[in-house]
Amino acid sequence: MPNIKHPLMPRKSPVQARSAATIDVLHEATIQVLLKEGIVRCNTTRIAERAEVSVGSIYQYYPNRDSLLAAVLQRHLDSVAQQIEQLCLECKYGTVETIMNALVDQILTAKLSDPEQSKALYAISGERGGIELSKQMNDRILKAIASLLETASDLHFDENLIVAEIILSVIMGSIRRVLENQVTHQVEQELRYHLKLMTTAYLRQIGKVKV
Amino acid sequence: MPNIKHPLMPRKSPVQARSAATIDVLHEATIQVLLKEGIVRCNTTRIAERAEVSVGSIYQYYPNRDSLLAAVLQRHLDSVAQQIEQLCLECKYGTVETIMNALVDQILTAKLSDPEQSKALYAISGERGGIELSKQMNDRILKAIASLLETASDLHFDENLIVAEIILSVIMGSIRRVLENQVTHQVEQELRYHLKLMTTAYLRQIGKVKV
Amino acid sequence: MPNIKHPLMPRKSPVQARSAATIDVLHEATIQVLLKEGIVRCNTTRIAERAEVSVGSIYQYYPNRDSLLAAVLQRHLDSVAQQIEQLCLECKYGTVETIMNALVDQILTAKLSDPEQSKALYAISGERGGIELSKQMNDRILKAIASLLETASDLHFDENLIVAEIILSVIMGSIRRVLENQVTHQVEQELRYHLKLMTTAYLRQIGKVKV
Amino acid sequence: MPNIKHPLMPRKSPVQARSAATIDVLHEATIQVLLKEGIVRCNTTRIAERAEVSVGSIYQYYPNRDSLLAAVLQRHLDSVAQQIEQLCLECKYGTVETIMNALVDQILTAKLSDPEQSKALYAISGERGGIELSKQMNDRILKAIASLLETASDLHFDENLIVAEIILSVIMGSIRRVLENQVTHQVEQELRYHLKLMTTAYLRQIGKVKV
DNA sequence: CATGAATGAGTCTTCATTCAT
DNA sequence: GATGAATGAAGACTCATTCAT
Numbered sequence: 001m002p003n004i005k006h007p008l009m010p011r012k013s014p015v016q017a018r019s020a021a022t023i024d025v026l027h028e029a030t031i032q033v034l035l036k037e038g039i040v041r042c043n044t045t046r047i048a049e050r051a052e053v054s055v056g057s058i059y060q061y062y063p064n065r066d067s068l069l070a071a072v073l074q075r076h077l078d079s080v081a082q083q084i085e086q087l088c089l090e091c092k093y094g095t096v097e098t099i100m101n102a103l104v105d106q107i108l109t110a111k112l113s114d115p116e117q118s119k120a121l122y123a124i125s126g127e128r129g130g131i132e133l134s135k136q137m138n139d140r141i142l143k144a145i146a147s148l149l150e151t152a153s154d155l156h157f158d159e160n161l162i163v164a165e166i167i168l169s170v171i172m173g174s175i176r177r178v179l180e181n182q183v184t185h186q187v188e189q190e191l192r193y194h195l196k197l198m199t200t201a202y203l204r205q206i207g208k209v210k211v
Numbered sequence: 212m213p214n215i216k217h218p219l220m221p222r223k224s225p226v227q228a229r230s231a232a233t234i235d236v237l238h239e240a241t242i243q244v245l246l247k248e249g250i251v252r253c254n255t256t257r258i259a260e261r262a263e264v265s266v267g268s269i270y271q272y273y274p275n276r277d278s279l280l281a282a283v284l285q286r287h288l289d290s291v292a293q294q295i296e297q298l299c300l301e302c303k304y305g306t307v308e309t310i311m312n313a314l315v316d317q318i319l320t321a322k323l324s325d326p327e328q329s330k331a332l333y334a335i336s337g338e339r340g341g342i343e344l345s346k347q348m349n350d351r352i353l354k355a356i357a358s359l360l361e362t363a364s365d366l367h368f369d370e371n372l373i374v375a376e377i378i379l380s381v382i383m384g385s386i387r388r389v390l391e392n393q394v395t396h397q398v399e400q401e402l403r404y405h406l407k408l409m410t411t412a413y414l415r416q417i418g419k420v421k422v
Numbered sequence: 423m424p425n426i427k428h429p430l431m432p433r434k435s436p437v438q439a440r441s442a443a444t445i446d447v448l449h450e451a452t453i454q455v456l457l458k459e460g461i462v463r464c465n466t467t468r469i470a471e472r473a474e475v476s477v478g479s480i481y482q483y484y485p486n487r488d489s490l491l492a493a494v495l496q497r498h499l500d501s502v503a504q505q506i507e508q509l510c511l512e513c514k515y516g517t518v519e520t521i522m523n524a525l526v527d528q529i530l531t532a533k534l535s536d537p538e539q540s541k542a543l544y545a546i547s548g549e550r551g552g553i554e555l556s557k558q559m560n561d562r563i564l565k566a567i568a569s570l571l572e573t574a575s576d577l578h579f580d581e582n583l584i585v586a587e588i589i590l591s592v593i594m595g596s597i598r599r600v601l602e603n604q605v606t607h608q609v610e611q612e613l614r615y616h617l618k619l620m621t622t623a624y625l626r627q628i629g630k631v632k633v
Numbered sequence: 634m635p636n637i638k639h640p641l642m643p644r645k646s647p648v649q650a651r652s653a654a655t656i657d658v659l660h661e662a663t664i665q666v667l668l669k670e671g672i673v674r675c676n677t678t679r680i681a682e683r684a685e686v687s688v689g690s691i692y693q694y695y696p697n698r699d700s701l702l703a704a705v706l707q708r709h710l711d712s713v714a715q716q717i718e719q720l721c722l723e724c725k726y727g728t729v730e731t732i733m734n735a736l737v738d739q740i741l742t743a744k745l746s747d748p749e750q751s752k753a754l755y756a757i758s759g760e761r762g763g764i765e766l767s768k769q770m771n772d773r774i775l776k777a778i779a780s781l782l783e784t785a786s787d788l789h790f791d792e793n794l795i796v797a798e799i800i801l802s803v804i805m806g807s808i809r810r811v812l813e814n815q816v817t818h819q820v821e822q823e824l825r826y827h828l829k830l831m832t833t834a835y836l837r838q839i840g841k842v843k844v
Numbered sequence: 845c846a847t848g849a850a851t852g853a854g855t856c857t858t859c860a861t862t863c864a865t
Numbered sequence: 866g867a868t869g870a871a872t873g874a875a876g877a878c879t880c881a882t883t884c885a886t
Binding site for chain 5: 018055060
Binding site for chain 3: 672673755756759764767768771795798799802803805806807808809810811813814815816817819820823824827830831832834835837838839
């Protein structure tokens with residue numbers, strides 16, 4: 001059902017085994033080039049070179065350069081969202097403090113375990129298609145966090161979604177600054193601690209005690 | 212101390228009024244093009260057209276395109292830093308709550324009064340030269356906030372600079388998400404309130420009561 | 423007499439029914455793509471897609487893309503020539519007027535019954551191989567018309583071939599303009615009438631009365 | 634007032650003298666390449682090479698390759714239409730015979746004085762933009778011929794425009810066949826004579842004697 | 845035989861920069 | 866100083882053809 005003229009959709013699904021392999025190689029190469037050369041020099045020629053395939057192969061699977069980048073971003077975002085959704089299910093019914101501790105840990109781990117890759121992908125997410133993808137992932141995560149907050153054993157919030165948004169913004173926003181080297185090394189090290197402290201303090205302030 | 216081959220330095224100082232005017236026109240035009248066409252289509256031809264000067268004129272004042280973009284970013288960041296420094300001086304000796312209220316207000320106002328422009332400039336700040344500039348501004352603001360925190364009448368912090376960094380990261384990070392439309396309209400409206408609440412709660416948690 | 427490296431010759435003769443069927447499908451698909459996408463986008467991939475065979479299959483029957491296009495054109499031209507030759511045999515010994523009435527009718531019917539197809543094929547006939555094919559068909563038709571004119575019951579012409587050429591040029595030339603939409607709808611409708619009138623008047627002018 | 638996003642409009646008008654020179658060189662080179670290599674190989678690289686300018690120069694004046702081709706065609710068609718309009722004014726009030734003699738001469742001269750060029754331009758006129766241009770020229774010429782026919786001293790026609798269309802189609806259609814080498818050399822030589830004869834005979838047949 | 849993934853030369857187009865006027 | 870025409874390297878994308886499966 002796909003591939004009907006949406007410019008950012010992949011062009012075709014692999015029917016032979018080597019197709020899937022080529023796609024993987026392309027994704028890997030894209031990230032490598034992005035890391036090594038930056039978004040501006042991350043062009044089809046370099047990606048193909050790095051992937052050791054011809055430029056033509058890119059266009060077997062993607063209608064244009066942007067759709068390849070979007071696909072790479074999509075994969076990453078999916079993975080991050082999945083990890084967080086998973087965690088949100090596991091942490092249900094804890095106190096606000098345990099929830100925030102786990103959430104901050106999970107998000108920072110997901111985003112900072114391969115910081116170079118995350119950083120490279122920000123370059124994509126700013127482009128035309130990336131913003132939409134980011135929003136979709138955002139929504140998934142927000143819903144997961146809002147659901148999680150609802151189950152908090154000690155506190156209750158009037159507007160779970162708003163609160164979730166604030167918390168996610170603060171965490172994701174800080175992470176971005178870390179990835180862009182806009183914080184000192186020390187803060188990078190201690191960010192987990194402070195974010196846990198801050199979000200927990202915030203929730204206690206804004207929430208009402210459950211009976 | 213003149214411009215000896217630093218590629219991002221402006222080429223000459225505006226010794227004549229005419230020069231200063233041209234530079235202003237170029238800056239304004241650059242922002243307009245950035246807004247209207249995006250970073251990718253923001254090229255010298257379009258800037259010159261919009262500014263109603265010839266492309267050659269750009270090279271009278273800047274050794275290359277990037278140095279023009281850097282200069283535009285520089286101006287913006289300078290202005291933001293200055294506003295915040297100014298405020299930090301005015302708020303000295305207040306309570307943590309009044310300080311954070313004023314600070315959050317000031318930063319959000321500075322960054323969100325012309326959101327389109329701020330957003331456009333993010334595109335520049337990601338490029339090679341922009342990161343360095345952003346860091347410099349960051350340092351100025353951090354010092355101002357750290358000094359301000361030191362004067363807080365009610366609380367004392369062991370590491371003012373770290374705390375300042377955390378607070379700035381959280382505020383700036385959230386703002387970026389607003390500018391990238393990654394938050395709902397409602398959160399955009401209520402962001403001030405929540406950031407004030409959160410940062411104040413955080414400071415109260417981490418600080419020690421002054422005697 | 424097999425295919426020894428002539429680049430526009432079909433590669434092998436359809437000895438099996440399956441082959442003939444595939445060739446038919448390819449011809450049909452080629453015309454469809456030509457109509458829908460134009461000569462520039464009429465490439466092997468699209469033809470294969472439309473024909474629901476693989477690109478590889480095209481090369482089973484034709485040594486290259488141009489030879490497929492040439493074959494398609496050839497078929498069309500053969501069919502047209504055959505129709506006209508047939509008619510020329512049937513009309514022998516009539517008066518100039520009845521001859522021209524029949525001839526104009528026949529040619530217009532042959533070329534305009536599926537105008538879209540005829541139009542599409544013009545795109546091919548302009549290419550390197552098509553011109554030669556067109557000439558061959560032209561010669562066949564000319565000979566048929568010249569022979570026919572010779573049998574006219576009322577008039578005699580000094581140079582039947584020249585006269586035939588003039589008449590064919592005028593008819594075919596007008597048809598082409600119709601197919602390229604360079605005439606109004608009304609003229610398209612009345613073309614038969616005017617061509618009959620004009621060619622008959624011309625022949626009466628240039629011919630000598632038979633005794 | 635021009636140049637507002639119409640993809641086939643020239644990009645800018647020359648303000649310096651050498652611009653006009655470059656445009657002329659480009660037109661000339663385009664026709665040369667068209668003649669020597671055919672429409673398929675008539676690409677920007679070859680045109681620029683032949684014109685001894687850089688490819689970039691093409692894009693100073695035309696937004697894309699097609700608009701250059703269209704401009705070249707336009708010039709040619711304008712010139713042809715002008716010549717015919719001029720003649721139509723000069724021939725007014727003659728007999729049908731003198732009118733047709735002059736008209737056939739004029740059109741054949743205009744189209745066949747530089748047959749290679751005319752032939753080359755047919756390749757363009759089949760493309761997207763060319764058809765529209767051809768129609769416009771067609772209309773101009775038709776109006777001129779219809780007006781001319783109205784002034785014929787000896788005959789009167791019920792529908793001047795239809796008659797003009799028929800005549801133009803027949804003449805233009807034959808010329809095309811000459812240019813595509815679909816007629817023998819002898820017919821090419823005698824075409825003028827036969828066309829004059831045929832069109833005059835046709836007009837005498839279809840017209841009514843003026844009193 | 846049929847398939848369709850892979851190839852890579854060839855096109856169009858953009859844009860920072862230069863330099864003659 | 867100012868102008869804008871010219872440059873040409875670089876990038877995105879296409880498509881005829883091949884060949885391993």
